[in-house]
Amino acid sequence: MGKENKVIGRIPISKVWPEVDGGDFPAKAFDGEVITFGATSFREGHDLIAVELLLTSPKGESQRIRLQEGRLGLDEWTTQILLDQIGTWSFQISAWDDEYHTWLHNAEVKLAASIDEELMMLEGQKLLNRLAENAKGKDKKALTEIATKLVTSGSTPSERLTAALAAGMSEIADRNPLRNLETLSDSRSVLCERRLAGSGAWYEFFPRSEGATRNKDGVVVSGNFKSAQKSLARVSQMGFEVLYLPPIHPIGTSHRKGPNNTLIAGPNDPGSPWAIGNSAGGHDTIHPELGTESDFKSFVKAANKLNIEIAMDLALQAAPDHPWVKTDPQWFTQRADGSIAYAENPPKKYQDIYPVNFDNDPQGIFDEVLRVVNKWVSFGIKIFRVDNPHTKPVDFWQRLIAEVNSKNPEVIFLAEAFTRPAMMHALGKAGFQQSYCYFPWRNRKDELVEYLNELAHLSADFFRPALWVNTPDILTTYLQFGGKPAFKIRATIAATAGAIWGMYSGFELYESVARPGAEENIDSEKYELKVRDWATALKSQDTLIPRVTLLNKIRNENPALQQLRNLVTHYSDDPEVLVYSKHIAAEHNGGKANTVLVVVNTDPHSVRETTVHLNLEALGVKGELKVTDLITGQKFVWGEHNYVRLDSFTEPAHILRVET
């Protein structure tokens, strides 16, 4: 037998939100995020109801907030709340018979039609006296007086009703409701995490490439934490808040991969950082070429000084020479011939990697991973980018994240799972604070409109998308063949359409040559050291550095852009011109509304002229909009329908701040 039927309440509440899987998981939010709370609630007949949100903060403070009815006919009631405490918020919806407003509505209609005039006054008197029983002090006195005046002759019923309303009858009644027939929903929760869990600008570099130099004989000398520390200024000047490092652990030598993922590594090839572990150590060890633990601590400290957090990689796999293979061979799969199974997707072989078999010794593996994570947490690391979490059991992650967050709720896990939607969503529900997503492969207007709406509205309660423009694994054909405009377009959208965006080093230099037939850079940094001439790049006008810097500045100055759920897409007549806006109300932004409207030509090869049609309500304006283009500084006066011309070869986008 399934569970018993739910008993429907006197005032039905058939849906509440935010809610994930009927309350199986808390909805996600971050400190400073504006969340829409709501319910579908209704009643029989014509009488009115009131719907309230009973919201309890992590500290245990409770408040009742009256919801507003939304679109006609849908019986949806909502309010927006800015969550400003980290921890678990809980809420219930309360719905009740709104006897006062039912009476007032009927009285107004009947008086206008000269029906039951004195009777409605009498009903009003009785009702107000009942409200008075519930009220105290001034309100009690006022209600009693108004009640008496409603039935005191000497003026017409209409004049008496007008006088009662002028005396504040509705406000007093609303403060002292009877809440007849009150019905409560089940309780639901919202997990509010720190801001960077849901909003932020990320950069990725390989520390070994930062400061790497090429000797005259062609041999490249690895960078290290000391040299990479000098690059922090560059990252900071561009305005990034998180710097993610690929694994910094010793790299396996057995079956090490050579340049461009070739099977044989030369003596100077550094190997892929994701082939973790050799005789020097494993996941708890720093690669000696990068420096000492103390160098790493200095690096983290220097970053933090620049308001940059360091995100480490957590790749739960081992090179054949990882210490675990000797100390804990039971953590791997033994084949029938006694050998340890390397990674395979038959017939493909990945002999440089031993996958962990989580079912062989779940507790032992859990304890070891927890030890590793806690070690780095003790180094000041509060963010982990998890490599391929979808190749490990989901229940392992749920347990690990819950355990880490129970002691250190500030720790953020980013899921690097480019896989099917069911798994990606499950990882979000399992606790991953954020996730890479399909953004790199959503390039044209229609697919962006659909996907951005999915991210902002359908999956936001459990899946926080990080909009990365590229990674060491991803150089899309759009970037390969779109030229420099493609880079500008993608950075513009990534930085403004979601709440988290990311960029891997080299993007700002328009690195766009792919390994033939692949969707990743040729001579990938995964397998070799990269010597980039940052000094020259920083002086050049021909990089994306100024644009990236500007984008992060715009994000920083416009709180509306730091939210995910407030995205609204608008219409344009052109199949390549994407239009969206983000709005944060004055009450959630220190008394001043912030509204940004972005118009982008998604075709990197053309000039587009078209008309964009705005949903003015979503922009919080009526009629005319004064806007400032935050890219060019130009000012325009816009309305509901607006001509735009976007030339991808010069400037493919408007980022318009609405000034009124």
Added chain:
Amino acid sequence: MGKENKVIGRIPISKVWPEVDGGDFPAKAFDGEVITFGATSFREGHDLIAVELLLTSPKGESQRIRLQEGRLGLDEWTTQILLDQIGTWSFQISAWDDEYHTWLHNAEVKLAASIDEELMMLEGQKLLNRLAENAKGKDKKALTEIATKLVTSGSTPSERLTAALAAGMSEIADRNPLRNLETLSDSRSVLCERRLAGSGAWYEFFPRSEGATRNKDGVVVSGNFKSAQKSLARVSQMGFEVLYLPPIHPIGTSHRKGPNNTLIAGPNDPGSPWAIGNSAGGHDTIHPELGTESDFKSFVKAANKLNIEIAMDLALQAAPDHPWVKTDPQWFTQRADGSIAYAENPPKKYQDIYPVNFDNDPQGIFDEVLRVVNKWVSFGIKIFRVDNPHTKPVDFWQRLIAEVNSKNPEVIFLAEAFTRPAMMHALGKAGFQQSYCYFPWRNRKDELVEYLNELAHLSADFFRPALWVNTPDILTTYLQFGGKPAFKIRATIAATAGAIWGMYSGFELYESVARPGAEENIDSEKYELKVRDWATALKSQDTLIPRVTLLNKIRNENPALQQLRNLVTHYSDDPEVLVYSKHIAAEHNGGKANTVLVVVNTDPHSVRETTVHLNLEALGVKGELKVTDLITGQKFVWGEHNYVRLDSFTEPAHILRVET
């Protein structure tokens, strides 16, 4: 605090269906209905999983049914089951590591690539021996033998694998699975009710009009159950299964309405049957003019003999002279002046009706309504059409239906709620077996495609739509202005697109004149007796009677048309040509598949020529279809793309049975 986080299983199962509101309510089904059971389930990495349905019938018999994976990338697993027992079915989903098929897949791929050949044989041997430990008898022996042969030299590994497969290795392995890492979903339930709860053809007539005669002086003499009994043959010959009667109780005399809803009734005006109750009695009494209780029992018996069930009306309201007003005045609302409140929607007044106030004496009212319902149940009534349930508390209905069905699970309640979606859906969840719906106002192709898909796929688990073409309250502008073709089109769609359809008397005579400005018939039968010349009509060719008879015959002979959830809409190039099909598989229809394809011109004023494009997979065919038009008897050979010409003035539809 909300509830604790759900612990995700080792093999995640993130969704199961059918499921209503996370299991708060059972999904609806009817005896003979084919239900799709399924789950979203997946695992980390590349290894395969198996997913099973654990289904328990109302009698407690359990079975495991292997699910099939559906569309690529969605991780959805489904099977279709015909439910054939009335009562509550329960189910869980089981998902587990499919070690055998993972090994087989890897072995086949590796052998083809000459990798690890002997090793894969060795792994196979070990696996089969483990399977053998679980197996018994012949299977145990066979597995052990095959295991040994896999590693016995003398032939190549490929030859050995081929031999093992030929020896039935996979079938035996599937019969004796290890079910490693088995994960079970929560249990969910499906309430299977009798067939008429979800499928059937309904007719409505006013018994007082059946056999009513007009005297020479113009006075109309009321029909009664005896005269109406003679009309049962007509209803039966058209093929209807349920006959619904408007209220048959004494009609109030106070404030009785006259013809066309006028405020003053003449001495011969019979009044609206929905103004229930006078000195002769109330809801538990038969209107004396219709006859005695014994006459009613004979009428019901005569109907049942013709395989027609009688549905009674349950309208919980009272005329001012209803006995309740004297015996139980507390069941109504007392106004401040001591009077009883009549129905109002200010400024509109309905002084002939006193609404029941369910909050004044919930238990007393519940007991009385239960008594009334049980009285008619004791008369052999098993169906109630509930008038305006949305003006009464939803929790009242949930309690009443549960109580009635606990003793008499065969009793069906039809909700007459034409209101907002949240309420209509809540009534379905509260237990109403079926519901009137917006079908009358969905007339053009696009709106029908959207709405029929909503009914068949989005809301079918909790809302069973009855597609009525008209009612005494509904004569749509489409029927008013569409001429006879409109009637033919609507009957054709209603009878074939859903699983329940209904028709109110007069429709077959093309009664299409409305009260000016209203969407109901002029001289409505609600307020006056209707004398219709059925004898002449039955001889005439110019009625819809032959078409209605044919439609019900086609429904009866094609089980696919008796299902709701199997609807698939297809594409046509014309904005007015609607195309849909219904299919029932051979295994659910006594070994013979049944497939019906309907093509209708929804424009009653035109001839349309167009191409229809078929989803052949949904039709269960490949390439060519031999079809028979069940309206004309013509035979065609169709393919994926087909020319059609539909002339609404002669024949607006094809109803094609696919002969294969």
